[in-house]
Amino acid sequence: MEMKIALVPGDGIGPDIVREAVRVLDRVASVYGHSISYRTIDAGGVSIDKYGIPLTDDALESAKEADAVLLGAVGGPKWDSCPGNKRPERALLGLRSGLGLFCNFRPAAIYPELSDASPLKKEIISDGVDLLVVRELTGGIYFGEKGRNDDGTEAFDMMRYSKQEIERISRKAFESARKRRGHVTLVDKANVLETSRLWRETVSALAAKEYSDVELDFMYVDNASMQLVRNPRAFDVILTENMFGDILSDEASMITGSIGMLASASLREDRFGMYEPIHGSAPDIAGQNIANPIATILSAGMMLRYSFSLDKEADAIDSAVRSFLSDGYRTKDIASGGEWVGTDEAGKIIEGRIS
Ligand code: IPM
């Protein structure tokens, strides 16, 4: 297969970890007889430095021309004083909305090899944690009208959702649940917010009509944040709106104790997708060869699976990572003070296990 991949290394450790994911992808291509062409795109702080804005039209156009995008991370203290619409994070939002990526999958699972890294007590995670946050990504308060009054002493951000926006993301959640444990929890704030009441109504109607085989329940977001640390095993698929998904997915990733290992996919109705690690740009350790490249390598695996339907190849990446871990290799963030390998060595060891 021929694959056109846009690389957005971004800022901080972004370039370090994207480099290793490319190493592994190239190996997959040579073992399985595919050809990959890459195009590197500036977005985030690096684009602010070069062009004065976080995402240029050219950058967005290049991303659109690719079959899929692999992103490292954007942002850093260097750009913290930029005004709201010129911060590096705008690049992410611009890519998500410009590419129409309304569906964000954020799986959070505990690797048995790393179960000691979870901050939760053993008895809470003894049965493992394996959940998927399905976050709506191009609507809600992130993209609603926002502004200030004339003298700047009042501000507002509008949360708005249409039935159609809710339905399309809900379908993704129900379909994922069918391939998992068949259980969707809609997380909302329906005791307070009108948008949440529309979510409940719409999701219930859709479930009754098309997904009666999937178990559906509802939880207020405050309670969900509590249940996640009390009994994370109670969740299979969490379906939720943009901002709640932002918050809960950080919490979910933390309970696995290995945020450096978690990948994500942002998708739309066709095969195009943007794939990125869940962690941030960690500017304090950039360029030092100590970042964990695994989340990005696994994101590349998700890309092969979702955008190219290359399940065998994606499985090869997953098992190479598993074998890296089970042979006792660790990167600094997951070494618990023990021995560890650098970013490039980790990439090379995983590359060597692709077969
Ligand atoms: C995330 C991040 C982004 C978000 C920021 C960087 C804009 O926190 O991907 O979760 O809020 O969506």
Ligand code: MG
């Ligand atoms: Mg976030």
